[in-house]
Amino acid sequence: MDAFFASVELLRYPQLKGLPMVIGGGRRKVDDILHRDHADLPLHEVPVAAFPLLKDYVGRGVITTATYAARQFGVGSAMGMMKAAKLCPQAIVLPVDFDEVRRLSRLFKSTIREIAPVVEDRGVDEVYIDFTGVPGGQREGGRVLARLIQKSILQATGLTCSIGVAPNKLIAKLASEFNKPNGISIVHESDLESKIWPLAARKVNGIGPKADAKLERLGIRTVGEIAAKDRDWLVANFGKATGAWMHEISWGRDDRPVVTESEPVSMSRETTFDRDLHAVRDRAELGAIFTHLCEKVGEDLQRKGYVGKTIGIKLRYDDFRTATRDHTMSSFTADGRTIRQVAGQCLKRVPLERPLRLLGVRVGTLRRADDALAAGGTPAAGRQARADADSTALTASLF
DNA sequence: TCTGGGGTCCTAGGACCC
DNA sequence: TCTGGGGTCCTAGGACCC
Numbered sequence: 001m002d003a004f005f006a007s008v009e010l011l012r013y014p015q016l017k018g019l020p021m022v023i024g025g026g027r028r029k030v031d032d033i034l035h036r037d038h039a040d041l042p043l044h045e046v047p048v049a050a051f052p053l054l055k056d057y058v059g060r061g062v063i064t065t066a067t068y069a070a071r072q073f074g075v076g077s078a079m080g081m082m083k084a085a086k087l088c089p090q091a092i093v094l095p096v097d098f099d100e101v102r103r104l105s106r107l108f109k110s111t112i113r114e115i116a117p118v119v120e121d122r123g124v125d126e127v128y129i130d131f132t133g134v135p136g137g138q139r140e141g142g143r144v145l146a147r148l149i150q151k152s153i154l155q156a157t158g159l160t161c162s163i164g165v166a167p168n169k170l171i172a173k174l175a176s177e178f179n180k181p182n183g184i185s186i187v188h189e190s191d192l193e194s195k196i197w198p199l200a201a202r203k204v205n206g207i208g209p210k211a212d213a214k215l216e217r218l219g220i221r222t223v224g225e226i227a228a229k230d231r232d233w234l235v236a237n238f239g240k241a242t243g244a245w246m247h248e249i250s251w252g253r254d255d256r257p258v259v260t261e262s263e264p265v266s267m268s269r270e271t272t273f274d275r276d277l278h279a280v281r282d283r284a285e286l287g288a289i290f291t292h293l294c295e296k297v298g299e300d301l302q303r304k305g306y307v308g309k310t311i312g313i314k315l316r317y318d319d320f321r322t323a324t325r326d327h328t329m330s331s332f333t334a335d336g337r338t339i340r341q342v343a344g345q346c347l348k349r350v351p352l353e354r355p356l357r358l359l360g361v362r363v364g365t366l367r368r369a370d371d372a373l374a375a376g377g378t379p380a381a382g383r384q385a386r387a388d389a390d391s392t393a394l395t396a397s398l399f
Numbered sequence: 400t401c402t403g404g405g406g407t408c409c410t411a412g413g414a415c416c417c
Numbered sequence: 418t419c420t421g422g423g424g425t426c427c428t429a430g431g432a433c434c435c
């Protein structure tokens with residue numbers, strides 16, 4: 001989906017079209033500000049001058065999406081708000097409306113599934129689609145089907161997307177970026193040398209900042225330059241698995257299937273504080289946040305019908321270093337109080353001298369609640385989980 | 400004025416078991 | 418005079434993705 005979070009806002013506020021705008025950051029409900037001052041107006045008539053600007057932004061957020069007009073100023077995804085404010089102070093800034101984003105995400109995905117049922121979820125704004133079994137899926141190299149999908153999504157949601165069609169997921173993902181926004185790109189196997197090899201290695205899904213930096217140190221910048229090295233050289237420099245993988249992808253080879261269903265591995269909640277907090281000095285505040293995170297994870301598990309037995313915490317210090325601790329129980333739970341108790345024990349095992357900027361709670365080793373019921377029996381398992389938590393809670397938790 | 404939140408997968412050492 | 422070889426699970430950290 002093209003500039004998804006920003007495009008979602010433009011559906012409601014079309015008067016902002018073409019203006020530099022960024023989405024992300026704050027917890028502030030910007031809508032509340034607009035509605036307070038312009039409660040009498042329909043959303044599409046709220047004057048542009050009423051919207052908050054990046055130069056007035058205060059807080060620690062990062063940008064999730066920038067409109068193309070904002071990108072002109074060098075503003076982009078994952079950039080800190082304060083840095084973006086320097087580059088483009090006049091940009092309008094809105095928070096992510098998660099409910100609306102989820103609604104439109106479900107809508108565009110269901111629209112695709114009606115046309116081509118083999119779809120792999122890749123987050124809120126992205127999917128892989130298998131064209132193979134779709135009638136007419138091969139016409140014009142897939143362009144006909146791609147056009148139909150674009151048209152149907154636009155009709156259902158008012159949003160545009162970009163589609164790459166290729167022999168495999170690796171190349172399709174690269175191709176989807178060739179014609180943004182609202183574009184289609186067809187890449188054949190024979191286009192490897194002309195269209196894939198010139199790309200920066202960093203464009204490949206799986207080559208991140210670290211691998212890219214190492215490639216650069218070895219004098220490699222593009223996919224083609226990886227392909228020019230032999231497999232043994234790559235294995236010697238990047239290890240058996242990564243080296244072999246790099247060799248394969250550089251030659252455009254990828255046999256991963258489109259996976260239509262998967263079970264979650266973990267669920268978590270985390271929050272970055274408005275200001276750094278100290279375990280002793282801000283004990284009460286931290287304790288309340290901690291309890292709240294545990295309750296939320298418990299609610300998430302229950303709502304989605306899962307239980308887990310590995311409870312973990314994550315914290316980030318003021319210097320941005322991260323520490324995690326976890327504990328695996330002998331039985332499964334989705335109970336906020338149990339999670340809180342075990343997570344509290346984890347917290348005691350981690351250094352708390354430095355100020356903290358983030359706290360998170362995670363539950364892993366998940367089972368479907370009804371499977372766990374069949375396997376263990378719920379009331380007894382519940383008592384067991386509680387007993388586990390109690391036995392590790394030798395003294396009152398730190399918070 | 401630094402750097403969100405929610406995930407997955409991999410690695411590596413140690414415990415433990417047969 | 419020498420100290421197997423698998424396998425699984427747990428834990429901590431880190432790379433990467435959307």
